[in-house]
Amino acid sequence: MKKKPTRPRARRAARPAVRPPALAPPQALWLELMSFYIREAWLLDERKLTEWLALFTDDVLYFMPRRKNVPRRESHRELTPLGDLAILEEDKRYLEMRVARLDTGMAWAEDPPSRTRHLVGNLEVTPLARGEAQARTAFLVYRSHLETDHQLLSGYREDVLRRVNGEWKIARRTIVLDANVLLDKNLSVFL
Amino acid sequence: MGATQKYVVIDPATGKIDRRIFSDQAVYDAEMERIFGRAWLMIGHESLLPARDDFFHTYMGEDPVILTRDGTGRLHALLNMCRHRGNRVVRCDDGNANRFMCTYHGWTYKNDGSLDHVPGKSEAYYDALDRDSLGLVEARVETYAGIVFATWAKDAPGLEAYLGDARWYLDTVFNRRDGGMQALGPMKWLEPVNWKVMVDNCSDNYHVPTSHLSSARVQSKYLGRPRLSHKDQFESPNKHAFVNGHSITFRDADDNVPRYVHGVSSETFQLFQDYHEATMPEVERRLGTLRARRVQLGNHSVFPNGVLGLRLALPRGPRQTEFWHFVLVDRDAPEAIKRVIRVGSQANNGAAGMFEQDDVDNWRQVTAASASRHARRYPQDLSMGLGHAGPHPEYPGLVSERYISENNQRLFYQRWEEFMNAESWADIPLDPIKARFDGTATMRG
Numbered sequence: 001m002k003k004k005p006t007r008p009r010a011r012r013a014a015r016p017a018v019r020p021p022a023l024a025p026p027q028a029l030w031l032e033l034m035s036f037y038i039r040e041a042w043l044l045d046e047r048k049l050t051e052w053l054a055l056f057t058d059d060v061l062y063f064m065p066r067r068k069n070v071p072r073r074e075s076h077r078e079l080t081p082l083g084d085l086a087i088l089e090e091d092k093r094y095l096e097m098r099v100a101r102l103d104t105g106m107a108w109a110e111d112p113p114s115r116t117r118h119l120v121g122n123l124e125v126t127p128l129a130r131g132e133a134q135a136r137t138a139f140l141v142y143r144s145h146l147e148t149d150h151q152l153l154s155g156y157r158e159d160v161l162r163r164v165n166g167e168w169k170i171a172r173r174t175i176v177l178d179a180n181v182l183l184d185k186n187l188s189v190f191l
Numbered sequence: 192m193g194a195t196q197k198y199v200v201i202d203p204a205t206g207k208i209d210r211r212i213f214s215d216q217a218v219y220d221a222e223m224e225r226i227f228g229r230a231w232l233m234i235g236h237e238s239l240l241p242a243r244d245d246f247f248h249t250y251m252g253e254d255p256v257i258l259t260r261d262g263t264g265r266l267h268a269l270l271n272m273c274r275h276r277g278n279r280v281v282r283c284d285d286g287n288a289n290r291f292m293c294t295y296h297g298w299t300y301k302n303d304g305s306l307d308h309v310p311g312k313s314e315a316y317y318d319a320l321d322r323d324s325l326g327l328v329e330a331r332v333e334t335y336a337g338i339v340f341a342t343w344a345k346d347a348p349g350l351e352a353y354l355g356d357a358r359w360y361l362d363t364v365f366n367r368r369d370g371g372m373q374a375l376g377p378m379k380w381l382e383p384v385n386w387k388v389m390v391d392n393c394s395d396n397y398h399v400p401t402s403h404l405s406s407a408r409v410q411s412k413y414l415g416r417p418r419l420s421h422k423d424q425f426e427s428p429n430k431h432a433f434v435n436g437h438s439i440t441f442r443d444a445d446d447n448v449p450r451y452v453h454g455v456s457s458e459t460f461q462l463f464q465d466y467h468e469a470t471m472p473e474v475e476r477r478l479g480t481l482r483a484r485r486v487q488l489g490n491h492s493v494f495p496n497g498v499l500g501l502r503l504a505l506p507r508g509p510r511q512t513e514f515w516h517f518v519l520v521d522r523d524a525p526e527a528i529k530r531v532i533r534v535g536s537q538a539n540n541g542a543a544g545m546f547e548q549d550d551v552d553n554w555r556q557v558t559a560a561s562a563s564r565h566a567r568r569y570p571q572d573l574s575m576g577l578g579h580a581g582p583h584p585e586y587p588g589l590v591s592e593r594y595i596s597e598n599n600q601r602l603f604y605q606r607w608e609e610f611m612n613a614e615s616w617a618d619i620p621l622d623p624i625k626a627r628f629d630g631t632a633t634m635r636g
Binding site: 020064066068069070071081084085086087088089091092093095096097098101102103104105107108109139148180181182183184185186187188 | 215282283284285312347375376377378379382383390402404405406409410413414479483513516518530533534536537541542543545547548549551552553555583
C-alpha cells in the first residue's frame with residue numbers, strides 16, 4: 001500500500017485544533033434516525049421487503065386511522081381512534097403475510113409491481129423514557145403502476161422506536177394520510 | 192340510447208351480455224334515473240347516528256344526502272342541497288347538530304329538513320318567500336334490522352316487499368342477535384371501475400381461487416385458515432340463490448360451526464365456536480332451527496349497489512365508483528370477537544385489504560374493455576351453469592345446483608333490464624313473500 005505523504009504530527013499539534021464541534025446528544029439521535037429513515041425509504045423503493053420487515057419489533061402495531069371531515073372546533077374527532085375501523089391495523093404477523101404474499105407470484109395488485117419513490121423528511125425526534133424515542137416524519141410517496149396509473153400519497157408518520165440488540169426498531173407506527181376519500185385504486189404499497 | 196330505448200343487454204339463452212353497458216355515458220345517465228332514482232338504496236346504519244340530532248353524511252347514487260335523527264328520534268334522508276342556489280348545507284362526514292346553515296347566504300334548515308331561517312325574509316323578500324315549500328328535499332326512509340334504506344320513488348313498494356324473501360337469508364347475519372349490529376366505518380376510496388362490475392362480482396366465487404390465491408395461501412400458512420382450491424369450490428355444498436332481485440350465496444351445512452368470517456384462525460376458532468354455541472338458543476328463538484343452524488349467508492348483494500353487507504358501490508360516472516367499506520359486528524358480542532373481526536376485515540377487505548386489493552385491476556380492465564373500439568363489439572360470456580338452477584323445496588328464490596355458477600349474475604342483468612325498461616314501479620315485478628320466517632326476528636330487528 002502506498003503511503004500518502006503526511007504532515008509531521010508535531011506541526012499539526014502545534015496549530016489550534018480546528019475540528020467540527022462534537023454533536024450534542026439530541027443532534028446525534030436526529031442524525032441517527034434520519035439515516036434510519038433514509039435507509040428504510042431505499043429498502044421500500046428497492047423492494048427489499050424482508051429487510052424492511054426486520055426494522056419492526058415483534059410486537060409492532062402498524063396503524064393507519066381514517067381521517068374524517070369534521071368542523072375545526074371538533075378537530076379531536078378528525079382521526080378515528082384505535083378500536084374503530086382503520087385502514088390498517090396490523091401486527092407483525094399480518095405484515096409478514098403481506099410480504100410473503102408478494103413472493104407467491106400471484107399477488108396481482110403488485111405483480112407486475114408498483115414503481116415507488118418514498119421521500120421522507122421533516123423529522124422531529126423526542127426522546128422517551130426507557131431509551132425509546134418518538135419520531136415524526138412527513139412523507140410524499142409517488143406510486144406508478146402498470147401503464148399510466150399513478151398517485152401521490154402525502155401524509156405523516158409517528159413512530160415509537162426502541163433499541164433491540166443495539167439497533168433501532170419501530171415498535172409502533174401511526175400513518176396519517178392527507179386524504180378523506182383515497183384517490184388511489186388500492187393501497188398495495190407500504191408507507 | 193334515448194329515453195324510449197328498450198334495453199336488451201343479456202341473452203338469457205346464451206348468457207351473452209353487451210359489454211357497452213359498462214362504459215356508455217347514456218346508459219349510465221339512464222341508470223341514475225331508472226335504477227338509482229327508484230330503488231331502495233342502502234345509505235347507512237342506525238348505529239352511526241345513535242343520539243338525537245346526530246347526522247351521518249351519505250349518498251344516494253351521486254346525490255349527497257344527510258341522514259339525520261331529529262329531536263324526536265325520527266330518521267330523515269335529506270338531499271344536501273340548499274333550495275336557494277344549491278350549495279351543500281353540510282360539509283362534514285358526521286356530527287351532532289339541530290340546524291344546518293348554508294354557507295352561501297345563510298339559509299338555515301332544521302334537521303327534519305324544514306327551512307327555519309332566511310336572512311332578509313322581510314327586508315329582501317317582502318315576506319313573499321314560501322318557506323314551507325323550500326325545505327330540504329326528503330327521501331323516503333325505512334330500516335331493516337338497523338340498516339337504513341332510502342328511495343326517491345313515491346310509488347315504490349315498502350322496504351319489506353322490496354327485500355322480499357331475500358331477507359330470509361339476510362336475517363342469518365344481520366338479524367341474528369336481540370341487540371342488533373353495530374357499524375364501523377366507512378373507509379372510502381375511488382376505483383376506476385363501473386359500479387356493476389363490483390356488484391356482479393358478489394356472486395362470483397369462481398374468481399376466488401385465482402384472484403385471491405396468494406392471500407388464501409399465506410393465510411392458510413400463517414393463520415390456519417382453510418385452504419382454497421378450485422376443487423373445494425366446485426365440490427362445495429354452498430349455493431347461489433337469486434331472490435326478488437337480490438343476489439345471495441349461502442353456506443348450507445348442518446355442522447354447527449360458525450361462519451368463516453374474517454379473523455377466524457386456528458387460534459381464534461375456539462373463541463368463535465364458543466360464541467356460536469353460547470348464542471345459539473337466542474338465534475334459534477329469533478330465526479328458527481333451519482336458519483339458525485344450517486343456513487349461513489355468504490357473499491351477496493342487495494340490488495342495486497350493496498356489496499357484501501353494508502358496503503356500497505357509489506357510482507361516480509360510467510368508469511368510476513366510490514367504494515365505501517363498513518364492518519358490521521354484533522353489538523353484544525364480546526370485545527375480543529369484535530376486535531378479531533375488525534382486524535381480520537381490514538386485513539382482507541378495504542383499500543389495503545389483501546383480498547380486495549387484488550380485485551381492482553381485474554375490474555378496471557373489464558370496465559376498460561367495454562370502451563375501446565374493437566373490444567366492445569364482443570359480448571361477455573356468462574354461460575356458466577345455464578339451465579342448472581330452479582326452485583328449491585326448502586330455500587327461497589332461484590337456487591343453483593352448484594356453488595360455482597353464473598346464475599345470479601345473469602339474473603342480476605335481467606333485473607337491471609326490468610328497472611331500465613320500466614316506465615314506473617308498476618312495471619317492475621316483485622316476487623310475493625312466500626318463505627316461512629320462523630322465529631321472532633322482524634324487519635325492525
